[in-house]
Amino acid sequence: MVQVIQAQNVSLSYLEERFGLQVAENEEFFTEWFEGLPEITVLEKQYLDRVKTNFLRLVKRPPILEDAVKMVVLSPLLDLAGFYSEPFFIATEESIEIALEDEEEIIRGRIDVLVLQQQLWLLVIESKRASFSLLEAIPQGLAYMLANPNPEKPVFGLVINGEDFQFLKLTKQDTPKYAMSDKFTLSRRGNELYQVLSILKKLGTILI
Structure with a gap:
């Protein structure tokens, strides 16, 4: 009997065991x-700066739900990065299914x-409510990235909870490998959304 596992319930150890997923040790893997x-x-x-101010005002009255994170923080970032315009296409709540070989x-x-x-996955974004740890979101993001139907191309991911942001890269040639960026956060001085936007823009140029 086939067992169905929800992506939100997978762990890194499960992905390593069942898909052979490995951490890329080479620092040149994800530059x-x-x-x-x-x-x-x-x-x-x-x-x-206004986005950060809006989010910090929002967190004064918890709980901060996932939809609020997407509306207040994620949507402005995608807009500024140019992902709402040609040649990109945005899909939301896209269903994925990964079947193991057995x-x-x-x-x-x-x-x-x-x-x-152009039908290539550029970026998979998984957003969570503000109280959710990125450590719990990363395996789910990687599971989605493993479903990329274009294994010859790398796929990038971004997991966010409104306060914290972390980028992922995964390749599927031979052995699936992944790496993570540093974590960016709105809880520090300054505004690390600057770096987040800059990275999003860089990723947007990769397939153009």
Whole structure:
């Protein structure tokens, strides 16, 4: 009998055991999050300052639900990064299904936001409520990335909870490998949304 597993319930150890997923040890594997990042404009910084202010005001009255995170923080970032415009296409709540080779288990789930470019997955975004740890969201994001139908191309991911942001990269040639960026957070001084937007813009140029 086939067992259905929800993507939100998978762990890193499960993905390592069942899919052979490995951490990429080579620092050159994921340079896209820190090398050759584009500058952002003064107007973009002002807009991102307002986004941070809006979020910090929101957290004064918890609980902060996932939809609020997407509306207040994620949507402005995607807009500024140009992902609502050609040549990109946004899909939301996209269903995925991964069947293991023995077909005894199937992982199912729904991707919060999927950014496509010419039918290639560019970015898988998994957002969580503000109280949710990214450590719990990362396995779910990686499970979705493993479902990428274009194994010859790397796929990038972003997990967020409104306060924290972390980028992922996964390749599927031979052995599936992944790496993570540093974590960016709104709880520090300054505004690390600047770096988040810059990375999103860099990823947006990769397939164009």
